[in-house]
Amino acid sequence: MKNEEKNSIPGFALTRREALKLGLWGMAGFFVSDFLSFSIFADALKPVFSGGKAKSVIQIWLAGGPSHLDTFDPKPGAGYNYCGPYNKPIETNVDGIQICQMLPLLAKQADKYSIIRGMTHGNNGHETAAYMMQTGRKTGGNLVYPGIGALVSYFKGYDGGYKGMLPPYITVTSPLGRFSEAGFIGSRYKSFSTGSDPNRPLFAVEGIISEKIKNDRLASRKALLGKIDTFGSLMASDPAVAELDNFQEQAYSVITGDVGKAFQFTEEKNELRDEYGRNKFGQSCLLARRLVERGVPFVTINDGGWDHHKQIFPELNKRLPVLDKGVATLLRELAERGLLDSTVVYVCGEFGRTPKILWEAPWNGGRGHYGKAFSVLIAGGGFKGGRLLGKTDERGETVTERPVYPWDLNTGILGLLGVSPDAKLPHPQGKDVFASALASGEIPEKERGGILNEIM
Secondary structure, three states, X not given: OHHHHHOOOOOOOOOHHHHHHHOOOOOOOOOOOOOOHHHHHHHHOHHHHHOOXXXXXXXXXXXXXXXXXXXXXXXHHHOHHHHOOOOOOEEOOOOOOEEOOOOHHHHOOHHHEEEEEEEOOOOOOHHHHHHHHHHOOOOOOOOOOOOHHHHHHHHHOHHHOOOOOOOOEEEEOOOOOOOOOOHHHOHHHOOEEOOOOOOOHXXXXXXXXXXXXXXXXXXXXXHHHHXXXXXXHHOOOOHHHHHHHHHHHHHHHHHHOHHHHHHOOOOOOHHXXXXXXXXHHHHHHHHHHHHHHOOOOEEXXXXXXXXXXXXXXXXXXXXHHHHHHHHHHHHHHHHHOOOHHHEEEEEEOOOEEOOOOEOOOOXXXXXXXXXXXXXXXXXXXXXXXXXXXXXXXXXXXXXXXXOEOHHHHHHHHHHHOOOOOOOEEOOOOOOOEEOOHHHOOOOOHHHOOOOOHHHO
């Protein structure tokens, strides 16, 4: 009996054996056909969805697609044509988990995160793959679904009881692009983008505006804009214009009010800022910590430049140490401040990169797009640390154990925030549309990995 208790699925009382009988253990193919099984599935997981442990999410988006072999799924045995010069992966502080030799600081934090090595969707296009990873939906159809940040803004923002002065969804520093992040639920739920560079002195000292633009000058410009904005006056009753006005007021309050102090780093010690890294990414990680500390439900760090088709290793020699310092320090600080248990942190891009290196010209040691198999690092908010979920073959080309799809990942994160998969979204024509694709029956049985029970 004790062994059965140890193997029970977190969040409810079923044993693993019982869960397997019900088709609930998160393996593709175990779900009962015709998604009637979802009602049983949702009921069994109700404690997870109703009593979410997480309050905030930090999404670290490596736009362009990071190489899984060169980060969290090293394959030294595959040979030079696959691993290149990164042929000496390092042990972490968790037995059995190795990561790239260029990530020594993250190696010391492995007890705080899990690595999903079975991530897959098979799509190799930037726009479509980004849409799938951000929305947890398949491409095509008549609807543009909201990304996960906008979903959290809807369910956990002002409509969900959020009382903070800062916007509920903030992107550091530039918008994600490639798709409409708010989709059909409307621009009210899109992110507020900080712009600029958190590593610039003016950003750190003055917040997100230059010292030259004083609040009184900003107020006069705002008043002048109001006088000449005849379109806004004429269309004041239009919901879209009202949303735009609301967003503008939000921006002014961030710039001029006390909430702008969240963007000032003057109270942070220089030594800590050095630990994060005196660069755009490192200081973005520090800013993300400051934002969730103030209760912001969703923060995206949009870090572009990971689309390494050519000469990938010289580029990674510069980028990986920056990633290592920023994420490792963020995880350590969140843990020390008692925030990691309530903050989901995950690192991913739209896909991975081709395991076999393209040595020939014009690539000269590059990697192409690869959606068939890639990795995600995930920590906090109820996700366990020190675990591996899924496995790829000896060359990192195919998921051989426990595939995880975008809808599985997003549903798991939303679940830990207390958002049920069958929570309804506001559809323009009043149709029944749900928070998760898993609740709608649109995902074929062979592509249902299931909720991430093993690491929740």
